[in-house]
Amino acid sequence: MQRVNGVAPYKRRLRGRCPGAGPKARTGAVAFSHRFGASLNPHPRFHVVVIDGVFEPDPERGARVIAAEELDAADAAADQTQVRRRIPPPSRRRPTSTTNG
Secondary structure (H helix, E strand, O other), rough: OOOOOOOHHHHHHHHOOOOOOOOOOOOOOOEEEEEEOOOOEEEEEEEEEEEEEEEEOOOOOOOEEEEEOOOOOHHHHHHHHHHHOOOOOHOOOOOOOOOOO
């Protein structure tokens, strides 16, 4: 699997919008791909769900969530542009094997 480090600017911006977040604060996300549409037609796409805050270690509770403040459409657009710039288009990606071997 190819590692894409297109999220570093996003993490810095998000941490800066979370009051009281320290250097150990981390963001969280879930990514998944769909290969087919509702009628089982080929329709590959990629989804990412990202929290709008950060997790920070808390000695008493294990972790605490700090919500981001003042995120807007311009922040989302800047993050999408940055990630799209770093993820290669499908025509340049290496094929992945679907066989066990």
